[in-house]
Amino acid sequence: MNKELKIGLAGFGVVGQGLYDVLQKSPALNAQVLKICVKNKKERSLPEDMFCYSPKELIENEEINLIVELISDADEAYTIVTEALKSGKNVVSANKKMIAENLAELIELQKEHDVSLLYEASACGSIPVIRNLEEYYDNDLLLSVTGILNGSSNYILSKIFDHNKGYDEALKEAQDLGFAEANPSFDVDGFDSLFKLVILTAHSFGTVVSPEDVLHYGISNISDFDIRYAKEKGYKLKLVGQVEKLEEDKISLFVLPRLVMKDKYIYNVEDEFNGVVIQGLAYDKQFMFGKGAGGHPTGSAVLSDITAIAHDYKYEYKKKNYYQKLSYEQTGEIEIYLRYKNDADLTQFKFKSISEEYSSVDCNYKIGLIKIKDLLAIKDQLRAMDIFIAVTRKTLNY
Template sequence: MKQKLNIGLFGFGVVGQGLYEVLQTSPSFDAEISKICVKNKKERSLADHFFCYEADEILNDDSINTVVELIDNADEAYHIVKKALQKGKHVVSANKKMLAENMPEMLQLQKENKVSLLYEASACGSIPIIRNLEEYYDNDLLLSVTGILNGSSNYILSKIFDHNQSYQSALKDAQDLGFAESDPSFDVEGYDSLFKLIILTLHSFGTVIDPKDVLTYGISNISDFDIQYAREKDYKIKLVAQVERLQDKNISLFVLPRFVRKDKYIYSVEDEFNGVVIKGKAYDKQFMFGKGAGAHPTGSAVLSDITALAHNYAYEYKKLNYSGGFNYSKEKAIELYVRYKNSDDLKHFNFESISEEYTGPDNSYKIGLIKISELLKINSKLRELDIFIAITGRTLNY
């Protein structure tokens, strides 16, 4: 049975405005935005009476039964979403950092207050990955979820490998086009992909993981030497997030650059697009592809969640609630490429075995097996060293 949604909207940027316009022209369900909370007064496309400047004007309004949160600040988003749930309001959020860092509390608040928190827009933009993992891949046949989850870093790498641009030139283009912020570290250091991976892991394997416990390394240290090495091997480098099922109901996960061969689905994911490969026992590999960022892709995911709320939809968290979830293991060994200039930097890496190495006048590299647990021991140092690391992908079949 449908319910009427009276919406309080937080944020009226590009996505918020687009959402408002879409709702005005969509007769398929009964929903309207009655109040919009913004930070500052300025000339806007709507009349002043639509806007308020204090969060409590929406949160304390009993006539508003749904909150849509579309702001950038994760701390402010946390307080808004928490209070809305406590007030018995349904919530749609796009803030992947807030969700990933506070997921245990978000799960408890939904349960205690018998309300729904939906967040399809928090991961992969227009790709309906969360609800598919929740509803379609809700059995024990799922083996792995691997993907390019950040459009900004993928745009930069596409310009490097397809247009022979330098990292700095490609980064500047991404910033000029609005794909990357003036401080791009959230994207290029892998944190955006990490927070999305945390959310996907919950819906894939029913496991809630602290982002601080996950190996995460981005592309900011990539050099011409690394790019040339990839080209000589006929690879591209992609920033890849992965969660994989291991033996005995364990999983591993990480965010790392990866050398990708032409026969892999994600090889052809270019520019600001995202691509996700879902691998299972019975169906082998399935691939989902689409724009991962931007006003319309994100807005479409927000609208999808609002539509679902109108039909009383809520995540069941089936893997967590009915199967108990999987255990997070850090003992998987991965084959890692480490490019270095100073041999002292290499001493931080406790390889189990070496499969390839090269020593040159300016740059050297070593490839070998190393456990994720060993890399996590030096996780805080990785960005300080004059190195670049990437998973080779040679031992992976997805």
């Protein structure tokens, strides 16, 4: 049944305005934004009586039956979403940090209050990957989900490798276009990809993992030496998240830069686009591709969730509820490229074996096998070191 939706919208930034725009272009959807909650008063394109300044006004408004949360502050988003669910209202959210850090609780709140929380826009922008994992890949044949999950960092890397721009210039361009924030750490240091991967893991394998327990490292330490090395070897660098099913009912996940060859699907995922490769036991590899940054692409994903709410759709968390639970293991080995300058930094890395190494006055690198567990033990120190890490192609099957 396509029921009438009266929407309370929290946030009117790039995504909120993008959603409002695409809603006006969707006459078939019986939905109307009644009120928009913002932080500050200022001149906007909509009438002033459309706005309020306390989320309580949205939650306590009996006419509103759907809360759409599109703010950047994860703590505020948590309060809005949990209070809305407890009040019996359905919710759509795009806040991947809030969802990833509180997913177990949010799943229980939906069940307890018989409401729906949808968050397709939190994962891969315009790509409907969560819904596909829920509905199409709703069995235990899934082996891995691997992909470029952050459009901002991918845009930067595309400008570096396709247009020969430096990191600082590419970052500034991404910021000017609204793909990266003034403080870009959330994107370029891998946090955004980490939170998305945690969410995808729950819908892929039914396992809720704390982001704190997952290895992640971004591209902010990339140097001209690393870029030159990749180009000379015929690689591109991409920031990639992966969750993979291991033997004995275990999974492994991490977010790291990767050296990618031309024969891989994600090699040609450029600019602000995302690309996700889903591998299964019976169907081998399937590839999904779409814009992962920008107001309208993300707004369209939110619109898709609103449409689903109109048809009483809920996530069933099928892997979590109907299949044997898989445990997250901080085990396994990967081969990495490590560029370093100081021997003191090198001593932090416990390589099991070295397959290639280079030394000069300015820079050194080693390529070798290392345990994921050993990298996790120093993950909080990695960004402070004068190093860069990338997974080599030998551990990249996609």
